[in-house]
Amino acid sequence: MNAQQNELLTRSGPGTPCGALLRRYWQPVALVDEFDPAIDPRMKDRPVKAVRVMGQDLVLFREDSGRWGLVDRDCPHRGADLAYGRHEGDGLRCPFHGWKFDAAGRCLETPAEPVGSRLCERVRQRSYTLVERSGVLFAWLGEPGTEPPFPSYDCFAAPGTHTFAYKGMWQCNWLQAFEVGIDPAHTSFLHRYLQDASLESVGDNAAGRQFRSASLGEVEGQQWPMSRIMREFHKPEISFEAEPWGYCIMTLRPMTDELTHVRVTHEIFPQTFCIPLSPTLTITQWHVPVDDARTFWFAFFTSYGAAVDKDAMRNQRAPFIPPPLYIPKTGRHNDWGFNVEEQRTRTYLGMGEDDINVHDQWAVESMGAVQDRTREHLGTTDKVIMANRRQLLAAIEAVQSGGTAPFAADPSRAAEQVGGPDTCDGIAPAGAWSTWWREQARLRHQQAPWTGKSKRTVPA
Ligand code: FES
Numbered sequence: 139m140n141a142q143q144n145e146l147l148t149r150s151g152p153g154t155p156c157g158a159l160l161r162r163y164w165q166p167v168a169l170v171d172e173f174d175p176a177i178d179p180r181m182k183d184r185p186v187k188a189v190r191v192m193g194q195d196l197v198l199f200r201e202d203s204g205r206w207g208l209v210d211r212d213c214p215h216r217g218a219d220l221a222y223g224r225h226e227g228d229g230l231r232c233p234f235h236g237w238k239f240d241a242a243g244r245c246l247e248t249p250a251e252p253v254g255s256r257l258c259e260r261v262r263q264r265s266y267t268l269v270e271r272s273g274v275l276f277a278w279l280g281e282p283g284t285e286p287p288f289p290s291y292d293c294f295a296a297p298g299t300h301t302f303a304y305k306g307m308w309q310c311n312w313l314q315a316f317e318v319g320i321d322p323a324h325t326s327f328l329h330r331y332l333q334d335a336s337l338e339s340v341g342d343n344a345a346g347r348q349f350r351s352a353s354l355g356e357v358e359g360q361q362w363p364m365s366r367i368m369r370e371f372h373k374p375e376i377s378f379e380a381e382p383w384g385y386c387i388m389t390l391r392p393m394t395d396e397l398t399h400v401r402v403t404h405e406i407f408p409q410t411f412c413i414p415l416s417p418t419l420t421i422t423q424w425h426v427p428v429d430d431a432r433t434f435w436f437a438f439f440t441s442y443g444a445a446v447d448k449d450a451m452r453n454q455r456a457p458f459i460p461p462p463l464y465i466p467k468t469g470r471h472n473d474w475g476f477n478v479e480e481q482r483t484r485t486y487l488g489m490g491e492d493d494i495n496v497h498d499q500w501a502v503e504s505m506g507a508v509q510d511r512t513r514e515h516l517g518t519t520d521k522v523i524m525a526n527r528r529q530l531l532a533a534i535e536a537v538q539s540g541g542t543a544p545f546a547a548d549p550s551r552a553a554e555q556v557g558g559p560d561t562c563d564g565i566a567p568a569g570a571w572s573t574w575w576r577e578q579a580r581l582r583h584q585q586a587p588w589t590g591k592s593k594r595t596v597p598a
């Protein structure tokens with residue numbers, strides 16, 4: 139990849155070609171939890187929050203009526219910062235000269251102007267459409283009125299009882315943050331435990347301990363933790379197929395003549411992956427540029443089994459990534475918790491056994507704010523990363539020449555009821571892995587307590 143291409147793919151501010159592409163997709167901008175006074179007491183009397191997305195500074199607030207507003211942060215009068223505005227229930231008032239704006243960006247008052255002034259009618263603060271889905275506020279930052287239908291993936295089709303959302307900031311560019319999620323080889327190394335924990339001690343959805351869970355299926359009547367399979371079979375055979383949302387990524391780890399481990403994950407274009415966490419839980423994770431050197435990941439946990447315990451899931455994560463800033467406690471400033479003794483005796487990396495998010499965080503942050511891709515040497519296992527970059531370059535080019543952005547941004551495609559994507563992590567009969575995993579996914583979907591309400595037809 140040359141320097142010019144690297145620039146093109148990594149810069150997302152207003153006016154950039156990649157920014158223009160990303161602005162064709164709904165972008166998550168905040169958790170609804172961020173406005174919960176039990177989580178952030180400041181929100182009790184003043185539900186106002188500054189947010190930065192793709193280099194744009196915005197203010198997010200909620201009127202007493204419950205209506206959400208997302209507006210540009212600089213006051214249209216003389217540019218003072220509306221994040222310090224007075225929350226008045228039905229709008230936000232700039233403390234400099236008292237101009238007041240509602241959630242739609244309408245100017246309600248310009249109190250210093252002479253009686254009878256109609257200045258208000260000529261002033262409008264730019265506001266952005268918001269929709270709330272599965273505990274997250276998504277914004278439309280593109281051309282007003284060109285919003286495609288909201289995608290219908292399982293993480294949005296599942297009811298609130300079966301989804302949980304969390305976010306965290308990484309100090310690096312969005313693309314490298316995303317690329318770790320479409321790199322199926324790294325799990326055998328970066329997340330390797332030198333010993334396995336007992337499956338009973340892990341449970342189904344222990345935060346940060348994804349690969350400690352059991353893989354679906356058995357070897358000679360025994361369940362295996364994913365961590366053991368990843369460690370013992372570290373030369374994956376990776377393939378991928380085009381799907382209505384991006385790529386289905388199939389990773390095989392042949393175990394015996396009869397058995398192969400199969401892990402099915404997805405790339406949802408342009409910035410999201412979907413992976414299995416346990417037989418009944420998936421993570422669908424967006425990577426949203428804050429600016430070119432920082433990224434917020436927004437993760438949706440979706441249960442196809444029992445209802446999720448949101449408080450428990452939040453309490454598991456908050457000690458590592460505390461609200462209201464959602465900046466991880468470990469990072470470059472403390473060597474991501476690097477422990478030489480642990481690296482020698484317990485884990486491949488040496489950055490803790492309890493929160494594997496730190497492993498990925500190190501991988502993507504240690505490259506530097508924006509990875510210099512002119513210096514890398516890609517291998518066979520990087521094939522999805524390469525395909526995705528080609529896909530991104532083509533989509534940027536299409537948008538630049540006035541065409542349609544692909545997948546969910548294409549109204550004709552997004553209108554299809556696209557469910558799933560279906561994931562799997564299991565031990566399959568070697569010759570029949572492809573039908574085996576689809577059958578497992580079909581059963582999981584069929585048995586989920588909420589899929590009766592979904593319109594999706596599951597392919598047999
Ligand atoms: S700068 Fe906001 S009211 Fe004057």
Ligand SMILES: [Fe+2]
Pocket residue numbers: 318324325328329498
């Ligand atoms: Fe990872």
